[in-house]
Amino acid sequence: MAAIQLYNTLSRQLEALRPPTGEPLGMYTCGLTVYDYGHIGNFRTFIAVDVLQRFLLSEGYQLNAVLNLTDIDDKIIERARTAGHGVGEHAAIYARAFEQDMELLGLRQPEHLVRATAHIEAMVAWCDRLIATGHAYISQGSVYFRVASFPAYGALSGKDAESLLVGARVESGLEQKEDARDFVLWKAHKPGEPSWPSPWGPGRPGWHIECSVMAMHYLGASFDLHAGGADLVFPHHENEIAQAEAVTGERFVRHWFHVEFLLVESEKMSKSLGNYYTVRDLIARGVKPSALRYLLASVPPRRSLNFTHEGLEQSAAAVERLTGFRDRLRRNGENQPPAGADRAVEWVRTARENFRAALADNLNTAAALGAVFEMVRAGNAALDAGEMTAQAARAALDFLAYFDGIFGVLGDEDEARLAAYALGTGLELSAPALDMAAIEARLAERAAARARRDYSRSDELRRELEQLGVVVEDVKGGEQKWRVKK
């Protein structure tokens, strides 16, 4: 297969990712600032990164992935104060919540899940180097990056020095900066705020320095791939580049991967509009993790995603089509006569090729799903025609397993994850537990009724079962198949 192409924000074009070698691919992702629960926009990014990473692994790459949590910042301090928490305590609460959301959505554990406060010394040391090399200066106990000392500033976001100055002047001039574009690396201590010692006095790190320092700490001065939300391009990632490259002189990141914004009902998500959703908001409404994951993964990362409740329902229906097909394969696949086997295996191979090619083309998840569904239709048709051989069924099941290893949407673990999530978060799930005893009893009675062709009783029992939350389907051979009602 051709090399994996990804859009690189820095060059503004598709670029081939280096091929897999024995050397792991170094990848850094800007994670959450833990002042509150992560919202679905955050998780859109993390799911896109997750799909990318799982795809890379399936293509033979080794990964060294770093995901950071920002656990010291203005907003955390402010929210902690409002909530009556200590700052560390507040951050810990939401860091834990993030990890719960991560597990619920099946996000891959990165090789390093790192926190800013665990790397303060390294940040101080880096500030020191920036000062020593003339790229930063001390002003009233704070340290600022001297943008004028880094001519390449603005390359990532396509901004020129002049427009940056115009933008910056709008801001208040209270800070003691040489130049309006300069940004803070280290904030001097203020009463009532956490602080760490430094050569310039107590204080805390600025936002941008943490990512440069932690990325280089785990991945080296120059690494392969850096991901994050599109809104981080400027200033955050621009500043990361400046902080790193000003000292090292090396190209900080080869490939910048940005995930577009998420809208809700075509509007920017905001608390004031009442369209702001955290993961737990949706789970509490009975949304399945697999459906949420499907929706967030189904739109390619470079396109903005319009999140709607209708979209969630459509996603849930699409997931059911996939799992329904898999169930059919498992039920029927083994008992069919093996005849003309090779033709049926052919469409699985085609689907796999198209699927891989789509993902390799800038992670085109929509096209990749198209390939999967084309196989589903072909497979269902073969099953209907009684032409599904054991070999073809196995090939299709293998492909579905491979597919789900990347997309993670078939929902096999929904129930277990929801249970663990409810336990961990104390969240009450709206989905009522099934009364299995009552269901089993009615299924048995219905089977008996059907055996004696008492269809009115059978239909009555089907209605009762629906009340109990399950849909019954009569499969050929008189067998009853049931599933949880949507």
Next chain:
RNA sequence: GGCGCGGUAGCCAAGUGGUAAGGCAGAGGUCUGCAAAACCUUUAUUCGUGAGUUCGAUUCUCACCCGCGCCUCCA
């Protein structure tokens, strides 16, 4: 104003210089005791608008309209 992304059927959405993947929803049919599921057929003579290049454009160029993001700490 600057930089960037996007406007494809009721909804979500792929895509190509040669005539529109896929999913959801809808309609008809097959199957079924009835259903469900599945399958088949059907639902955009048309891809924001206008002009241009071309034998031919949704795909290239230009202009315009609309939506969205960023422009100093928001994923």
